[in-house]
Amino acid sequence: MHSSADPLQRPQQSIYSNGLRVRLLPLLGSSQAAALVRVHAGSHDAPSTYPGLAHFLEHLLFLGSRNYSAVEGLMPFVQGCGGQLNASTRERHTDFFFQLPAGQLEEGLHRLLDMLAHPLLAPDAQLREREVLQAEYLARAQDAETLCDAALGRAANPDHPFAGFHAGNRGTLPVEDAAFQQALLGYHRRFYHAGQIELLLAGPQHESVLQRLAEEMDAELASRPAVPRQAPPLRFNAGAWFRLQFNNAQPRLQLAFALDQLPEQAVPALDYLCAWLASEAPGGLAQRLRETGLCQSVKLRTPYWYAGQGVAVIELSLTQRGLDARAVVIDAVLDWMRFFSGDERWQPCREEYQRIRQRNLQNAEPLARLRHWIEPQAWGLDSDEAAIQQALVSLTAQMLGSTPLVLTADKSHCEPIETSGFPLRLRTEPPQRTTPADWHWQQPATNPWLKPNTIRHEAAPIPPALRRQGPEDMSGQGALFLRWQLARCQPSTAMWHTVAHALQPAVWAAQQAGVMLRFENFGSAWCLRLEGFAEAIPAILSDIVPVLTVPPAAAFTKGNSLAERDAALSHDEMLIRQLLNQLPRLLAGSAAADAQPADADPASLSRLWQSAQWQGQAIGFAPSLNGALSDATRALPGTPAVRPVARSKHAALKRWHDLSGSSVTVETALLLFCPLPDHTAKCEASWRLLARVTEADFFRRLRSELQLGYAVFSRFCQFGEHAGVLFAVQSPSASAEEILEHVERFLCDSAAKLANQSEDVIERAARQAADQHVASKADFRAQAEQAWQCLQAGHELDRPAEVADAMRMLQRHDLAAALESLRGADAGWVAVANAPPPDLSWS
Known part of the structure; x- marks a missing residue:
């Protein structure tokens, strides 16, 4: 087995005894590990009699296997580790992938292997999951890209699979029929075996450990040869x-x-x-x-x-x-x-x-x-x-x-x-x-940030408003976070859109240069994030300062039109994602957040910057970059904050933001954000743990059991200075009032379950959460994110360690108190939906 830690070096593929194709990427020093399985079969390989069968099977695999129930399976396990996972069924392949703390890789792989090789495919689970696919079908029926592709398919030759329907819905998945069950099992047997699967592993483990894990997967999967697959010639009604x-x-x-x-x-x-x-x-x-x-x-x-x-x-x-x-x-x-x-x-x-x-x-x-x-x-x-x-x-x-x-x-x-x-x-x-016409095209200009010519100043003083944090050089990575506290009256959304639109070319060029540039609107604060290749960040910041302060005239016109478009929900993007994009601004708490303020203009923007105070956080920059960093930050608009800017406290009110306007949507989406009632480390620790232990139950109850929709999640979140627990549901069948009732009933049932939970289970979960809470020194992104969250919330940099220490001391009664506080809306609730409030208790 040959592999390389060089990120630019292609990992070589090996074929194991049962036919599994494997590539390994040892990542020295990383705190994270990842796995990706590609099954070489997709929606075009399913029987044409049952459109959506391949996609349906992908869903079913997560609902329990021989050695792991749905409660113990891959999804709740990865979520419990604070990791990420997903799956995707494409035309000729299906991918399953996850990333989690490196120490949990083996446990995650065991679950992934078991669900691929030995799924339960229980009849009751199939009936429930078919409704989830129906909800997904209804949502995709409102998606522009999906409908465009369906329209394009009608121009293809009818004997090609591209011309067909493959998404699946209630009508194409007759799970009650024996013939369908035979086809489902036949598809799994035909394609879910070692000869049809690729495995890629990445992590800090020694290569021999990664190889052992791959060999275990190869040995457990059935040994069958790869399936030859063909596709008829593809033709279009060209010119139509x-x-x-x-x-x-x-x-x-x-x-x-x-x-x-x-x-x-x-x-x-x-x-x-x-x-x-x-x-x-x-x-x-x-x-x-x-x-x-x-x-x-x-x-x-x-x-x-x-x-x-x-x-x-x-x-x-x-x-x-x-x-x-x-x-x-x-x-x-x-x-x-x-x-x-x-x-x-x-x-x-x-x-x-x-x-x-x-x-x-x-x-x-x-x-x-x-x-x-x-x-x-x-x-x-x-x-x-x-x-x-x-x-x-x-x-x-x-x-x-x-x-x-x-x-x-x-x-x-x-x-x-x-x-x-x-x-x-x-x-x-x-x-x-x-x-x-003759367009007189020219060679596009090169991206100057791909080869930054950083001037190596002597170490210069950094403005006190910019906090520095080690390590000084993290393998060339750096992160710079800037937060402008704006005047008490919220600026218009048109103003933010103006600046954000003017920055779009810079966002694209920075991404090419290995730097993520994000400009975010938190209502009473604007934030700029630059994360990635450290040497390029000072140059990027220096170049965009003029754009921040004096955007081109066309940007104001575009900003005003984008603000108008914001007022109405669009079909261009998933509904729940649009509400999430609006939530950070709405959490600012002002009634003006719902209004559509005045248009943006240069004079108003100039006044806004003059009254703004900024703070910053820099992490990962070598001393040799101090001069460039100092020059860039000294040119920023606004005034450096000489002392921490006071953070607001949520009033104990239930606020409802109805974003429906004149939009007509088939589905309903609701976000319920429950802010922390106080800023102590113990409060944050108990709410974080509460969110963690209820996350999988919430998903299972509202998505799998109640079949409200396929977009369902809950988690602890921080939006700017506001931290708390977020519940999110998008449903094609339930109203906003019904979704809210389901959330409240879930919280009530969680209180009963918590009361009967053993102290050992809670203490074990608390220890595990505490051990994973403080970002590893090897995980630069997580370190940077925690530092940024501390800055936004007004905490010192040792806050994550304080929260972890508080977590280790938590007992069942602490979680019960946190849940009672959350249910009682002690710090208020903020709901965002495409529907009016259900009753007069909401302001």
Whole structure:
């Protein structure tokens, strides 16, 4: 077995005795470990008689296995460790993956292996989970991308699986029928065995330990050879124009290309093309189209790809002008592709692309590395550049050699059509014509932050408002957090949108340079986060300060329109995610948070910055960067805070924010945030533990047993200075009032369960939570996040250790008191929903 700790080195694959394909990534010094299993079978491999069977099986695997009940399985285990997990069923493969504290990797793998090899597939669980898939189907029936792909499928040759419906719903999953059960078991037997599975492991364990874990999985999985799978040729009704009615705020234009018989290196070639199509670099396609007022953004996605054939979709978010001149937009895109595919573009663009991938891999978490390397031809130091260039020639030749299928999604009226899957309002329309233009494309500008030329000042004094925390150099990573406390009166959301929009090109360029840039709105405070490659952060901050203080005039126009759009819920994004995006601002507590304030303008923004006070937290910067960091922070708008800014305290009120407006949505979503009643370490410790021990029960009760919907979770959260427990549900069947009643009933039942819980169970959970609460010195991201949370909440940096110590002392009566305080809304409740409050007890 050969592997490497070098993040740029492709891990070699080994095939074990039963046929399991394995790649190992030892990560020296990491506190986290990750696993990714790819089963080479997906929705297109399921019997056409039962659309959605593959997706259904993916769900069922989490609901109990031979050695682990649903309560003891992978999902509650990873959640209990504070980790992350998910699964995804694609057209020709299904992925299962998780990341958790390194010491828990073996336990997590045992659960993953057991659910893959020995699922229970209990009939009652199938009936319940079918309702979850029905809820997911209804939600996806409101999703723009899903409906666009369904519309594109109607243009494909009907004998190809891409033309079919594969999501599954109540009508396609007859779990009561013996024939369906036979098909379900047959699909599992055919594909869930060692010969059809890949395993990738990453962690700080010695390579021999990772190898032993992989061998155990290989030995436990059934030994059968890989299943040969074919796909018929893929063709499109090329040149056709379709119109899809979708009441989203932003019109979409999609250019779809059917690709076939491409070499295997077409996968990295497609990723390379995708990077440059979406590029926000000056002189690039997106910027030129935005400057001409035709489009807001460009991206390339592949809703289907398998064995050298696939569907590539160039998606453009259009302005009204672009909607009226779609033929001009299409001409620009195709003309740019002809320019980009020229030989003279390859070398400079390829070098830039390599720097981007290199930087991103160097800063990637274990799971992100696995998700990169699971693709066989993903970029690495050993990539065959000549073969990729040749594949790019073949790829662009196919795309430019055929007329794309054109799909426009907007509010134009279309009659519903007969479908066996997602409901569509779709019609054909005559193609638009235009006179080809010469766009005079130029080589896009290089990203200066990929090769920062940091001036090495002598160590300069850092403003006292910026707190420093070690380690001084964490493998080249750094994090800088800045928080501006704004004037008592909340600024308009239009003002924040103006600055956020002006920063968008910087967000994109920073991400390329291995730095995550986020500008967040917490109502009475604005926050800027820069995390990643430390050497680039001072340069990025210096370059964006002028954008923060004096955004271009166009940003004010866009900011005002975005604020208007914020007032109405959109179909472009999942409903519960839209409510989560609004929650931090609404927690500020002012009644003005619900209002739609005045438009943004330069004078108002200038006054806002003049009255703002800022504080900051820097972690991971070597002393050699002090000068650059000092220069960048001294130029910040606002006044450095000489003493900690006072944090607000929640009033014991029940506040309800109805975001429905005039929007009509099929589903209901509710967020219930219960803030901490006081700021003591013991209070935080007890509420954190309470959230941890009830998280899996909440998910199981409301999602699996009550089948309210597929978007259900609860957890301890901190939004800016506000910490507490969050409950979240999106449901296609229950009203906001009914969801709230279910949450309250769950809390009541939790009190009864807690009263009967043994002290040993509580003390063991408290010890485990305490041991995992303080971020490991090897986990830079977790360290930085805890430092940032301390700053926002007004705590000292030793707060996590205080909370961990308090956790170790917790007993059952402490959790009972915390639950009673939460149920009694001692610090108030904040509800956010797309519905009015259920009664007059809410303000």
